[in-house]
Amino acid sequence: MSERPLLRVTNLTKHFPVRGGGRRVVHAVDDVTFHIDRGTTFGLVGESGCGKSSCARTIIRIYDPTSGSVELDGQEIAACPARELMPMRRRMQMIFQDPYASLNARMTVRDIIAEPLNAHFAALSRAQADEMIFAMLEKVGLTREHANRYAHEFSGGQRQRVGIARALILRPDLVICDEPISALDVSIQAQIVNMLRDFQQELGLTYLFIAHDLSMVRYVSDHVGVMYLGQLVEMCAADEIYSHPLHPYTQGLLQSIPIPDPRLARLKTASGLEGDLPSPIDPPAGCRFHTRCPYAMAVCALEQPPLCEAAPGHCVACHLHTPRNCDAKSVSIE
Amino acid sequence: MSQWERVQTNAQDRERIWSVPRTFAGDVWFRFRKKPTALAGFLIVVFLLCFAVFGPYLSPYGYSDQSRALANIPPILSVSDAPDGNYLYVTPALKVILIGRDGKLLGQLSKGKDDETLRRIAYTLDAQTEVYLDYSQKPAMILSAEGERTPASKQVWNTTYLLGTDQLGRDILTRLMYGARISLMVAFVAATINMVIGILYGGIAGFVGGRADAVMMRVVDIISTIPLTLYVILIKVTLDNGLLSIIIALSSVYWVDMARVVRGQVLSLKQQEFVLASRAIGSSNRTIMLTHLIPNAMGPILVTVTMLIPSAIFVEAFMSFIGIGIAPPMASLGTMCNDAMEALRSNPYQLFLPALVICLIMFAFNFVGDGLRDALDPKLKK
Known part of the structure; x- marks a missing residue:
């Protein structure tokens, strides 16, 4: 670890109060720790409802974290009052999942892309803003003729590119992509992912890439973290997670990737994950996965396994792989 | 040579949007005019507006010009x-x-x-x-x-008094113009004030949420339980001005419906991704409210307003009818109906004409509101 990571998330926790539930809370994000180096992509995967999006929204302060810290380039943003957050907001932006819901239907594309400029550079003249917007539109493969159209006139792929233009017009350092391709059809997915990669090389962007299918994450990420019920259960280099998945949950996820060849698919022995995600309002005691784990032991229901380095650069939170000398604080994936 | 030939496409064609650009308002108008009742209602509203605004300038009589000799002459x-x-x-x-x-x-x-x-x-x-x-x-x-x-x-x-005269020999047509003017004025003033108060109050309650929302909505509940007639009588006692007291009473009560509608809209809209995006961008609460939340809630707001207008008109007419509204000699549709009651058997036209105008106004606004609701509903988009 020669350089300071761009984003460092430490023990981040976000609990939502349950309406009418008294003191009970939804454990959306629980004690999540990871970091992302400048210019790399960190993939965050997990089933629907495991807290990936809540994690992203807490990092970017759409939600206020319950506890824990988020450092962007060494500056703390988790506890920062909203007023002092503005310069930090400029440095991190977000691309949303649903290109139909994430653009305001009552605004033209020009106004949608101009919103970040208006929020951060009040002194900018309209002509200057237009110039930046047109340049940005051309970068994402649209033309200035599109600027006066309303978002509902565009196709899904075009809309997602408008969302990307909105996120990138401020030239952020960190871009959080919250399942940016899962609402698009397959041919468009590749187009968007390639565009994101090109921008990463050109602008030196750092991505936090959230997805629920592992195949796409492998293609875009340098490192991958697997989340289950609000916790990180495994974290390592992207290729490593495919070649040597350690956590039973990761293994289950990998097995659930569909195989496009039916003859090969018939050879698949182990089945994917079974059962449903337990309620995040009162998660199972001990290891949260033990209710669905095929290898569950007595200790799993009692004691929560710490996230430890089981192999060089490969962290996992599972009693099957916990080394004796595990020290949860020295987590590192380098 | 094959029968089918491959069409050459280029990147520009792929990105092109082929539909005609149409703004949101244009889209709504397109759907609105497809509905005959809505269009008819709209035309009647326009006609009544012209009737009320320009009519009195064309009429040779004033609303209080009497000629006792020519009283009770039918049309x-x-x-x-x-x-x-x-x-x-x-x-x-x-x-x-x-x-x-x-x-x-x-x-x-x-x-x-x-x-x-x-x-x-x-x-x-x-x-x-x-x-x-x-x-x-x-x-x-x-x-x-x-x-x-x-x-x-x-x-x-009767070509001197096209719609006849009342029991004091005043021209009924002219009085109807003034009456419609009062009705529409009450309607638009009440609608505007209710819209402003309702949007602000409901918008803030929904946007802030939590405890503030709960307290604000209980206040709304309390206000909506007190009957309107009581307000008008009490305000009239202190103000001694019928028109003003009706407008004040309507404005202080009718906004609660609007506030409820706006609050509900804001509550659901603020969870939408485009509002979250705006927060992530760092836009101020003002910007989020004015450019994202309220424009997207405009559909239900407009429908509520057009549905509120006829009931405001009716309240004014009713209050004037029972004698706590507009003071004579000013004409209001309600006072005209009341005046006609004394000689209903011999001069029924004096009651039918103002009653007809009240019906016409209420029908027209209800049809417009109905049409707007359909036109603004994106689910019905064709």
Whole structure:
């Protein structure tokens, strides 16, 4: 670890109060720790409802974290009052999942892309803003003729590119992509992912890439973290997670990737994950996965396994792989 | 050579949007005009607006100009021939009015001798001629030169007062214009004030949420339980101005519906991704409210307003009818109805005409509101 990571998330926790539930809370994000180096992509995967999006929204302060810290380039943003957050907001932006819901239907594309400029550079003249917007539109493969159209006139792929233009017009350092391709059809997915990669090389962007299918994450990420019920259960280099998945949950996820060849698919022995995600309002005691784990032991229901380095650069939170000398604080994936 | 040829596409064609650019308002208008009732309602509203705003300038009469001699003259007159070629009209109060051949009212004949044994009255037509009105039997009739009762033979349209006069001899058409003006003014003032208060109050309650929302909505609940009539009477007692007290009462009560609608909209909209995106961008609460939340809630807001207008009009008419609204001599549709009640049997047109205008206004606004609701519903988009 020669350089300071761009984003460092430490023990981040976000609990939502349950309406009418008294003191009970939804454990959306629980004690999540990871970091992302400048210019790399960190993939965050997990089933629907495991807290990936809540994690992203807490990092970017759409939600206020319950506890824990988020450092962007060494500056703390988790506890920062909203007023002092503005310069930090400029440095991190977000691309949303649903290109139909994430653009305001009552605004033209020009106004949608101009919103970040208006929020951060009040002194900018309209002509200057237009110039930046047109340049940005051309970068994402649209033309200035599109600027006066309303978002509902565009196709899904075009809309997602408008969302990307909105996120990138401020030239952020960190871009959080919250399942940016899962609402698009397959041919468009590749187009968007390639565009994101090109921008990463050109602008030196750092991505936090959230997805629920592992195949796409492998293609875009340098490192991958697997989340289950609000916790990180495994974290390592992207290729490593495919070649040597350690956590039973990761293994289950990998097995659930569909195989496009039916003859090969018939050879698949182990089945994917079974059962449903337990309620995040009162998660199972001990290891949260033990209710669905095929290898569950007595200790799993009692004691929560710490996230430890089981192999060089490969962290996992599972009693099957916990080394004796595990020290949860020295987590590192380098 | 094959029958099918590959079409060459390029990147520009792929990105092109082929539809005609249409703004949101254009889209709504396109769907609105497809519905005949909505369009009819809209045209009636426009017509009534012109009637109320420009009508009084075209009318030769003021709303309080009286001519006692020509009171209670209906719009369509049953007349009998006069010896000089004009017509004579007998009022229920046994006055005889000379009507020109074009339907103009030429004036009341001066009353001569009243023969109480024969039960006939002489009226002077000019220096030489007299006509006799026989009231021995009902209805009273003019006697012909031969001394026979001649029933009214012709119907002519009253061209001096197109819709007749009321019991004080005031032109009903002119008074209807002023009445519609009052109604529409009450409607638009109440609608505007309710919209502003309702949007602000409901918007803030929904946007802030939590405890503030709960307290604000309980206040709304309390306000909506107190009956409107009570407000108007109390405000009228202190203000002594009917129009103002009705407007104040309407504005202080009717916004609660609007506030509820806006709050509900804001509550659901603020969870949408485009609002979250705006937060992530760092836009101020003001920007989020004014550019994201309220424009997207505009559909239900407009529908609520157009549905609120007819009920505001009706409240004004009702209050004036029971005598705690507009003060005479100013005309309001409600006071006109009330005035007509005394002589309803002999002059029913005096009640029907203002009642018809009230119906027309309420129908028109209800149709417009209905059409707007359909036009603004994106699920019905074709």
